[in-house]
Each structure stands twice: as structure tokens, then as C-alpha cells.
Amino acid sequence: MPRQITVELKCRYCGESLSDESHLVDGNPGIKLKVTTGNASSVVWLSSIFGSNNLESELQFAKGEIVEFACPHCSAPQSTGKKCDVCGAPVALFKLTDGGKVRVCCRSGCKNIWLDL
Numbered sequence: 001m002p003r004q005i006t007v008e009l010k011c012r013y014c015g016e017s018l019s020d021e022s023h024l025v026d027g028n029p030g031i032k033l034k035v036t037t038g039n040a041s042s043v044v045w046l047s048s049i050f051g052s053n054n055l056e057s058e059l060q061f062a063k064g065e066i067v068e069f070a071c072p073h074c075s076a077p078q079s080t081g082k083k084c085d086v087c088g089a090p091v092a093l094f095k096l097t098d099g100g101k102v103r104v105c106c107r108s109g110c111k112n113i114w115l116d117l
């Protein structure tokens with residue numbers, strides 16, 4: 001069984017860690033983000049295991065819906081001007097605490113993710 005790669009992300013604006021030790025997803029600290037979809041906003045915890053699609057939120061995401069992620073500390077939107085090369089939705093960019101970046105497609109159900117080390 002391949003070793004699971006966990007990622008620890010931080011906001012690229014305020015530099016605060018997005019890991020939430022008090023909320024586990026897949027047995028690891030979840031990646032906490034503010035999430036906005038349509039006219040609803042809430043909080044989402046993403047799995048820190050790279051490649052895992054597990055997440056927890058009070059909101060239900062319709063497949064194909066585009067969501068916006070923001071930092072829970074400084075509220076800066078994490079999306080970029082870049083577009084997903086699969087579906088054309090905006091792409092969010094996060095810094096890894098040990099260097100490198102992760103880009104994630106903001107369309108629910110797209111699952112397109114890039115790791116730039």
C-alpha cells in the first residue's frame with residue numbers, strides 16, 4: 001500500500017496555517033476554509049491526504065457547482081486568475097507549509113488538483 005501523502009496548507013496572504021487540529025478528516029487535521037457557493041457561505045474542511053476527495057461541510061455542493069474558497073483567518077479569497085484546464089472553472093492556490101504550492105479546481109466534482117513542488 002502506498003504511503004499516504006498529507007499536505008499542510010497555509011494562506012498565501014496572511015501565512016496562517018489552514019490545518020484545524022480540532023476537526024479531523026480521514027483521521028488527520030482538516031484543512032479549514034471559508035466556502036461560498038451561490039448565495040450561501042459556510043465553512044468546509046478538506047482532507048489533508050493528497051488525492052482524497054473527502055470533505056465535510058454544512059453545505060451541500062451540487063456536482064458541477066463552482067465554489068469560492070477564502071482564508072478563515074484573513075478572509076482573503078484564495079482563487080486566482082487561472083482557469084482549470086479541464087473544465088474552465090477558477091483555480092484556487094494554496095501554499096504548502098514546507099514550500100511548494102497546490103492548485104485546486106473550484107468546481108465541485110472536477111477534482112482537478114496540481115502539486116507544484
Ligand SMILES: [Zn+2]
Nearest residue numbers: 011014071074
Ligand atoms: Zn489568510
Ligand SMILES: [Zn+2]
Nearest residue numbers: 084087105110
Ligand atoms: Zn476543473
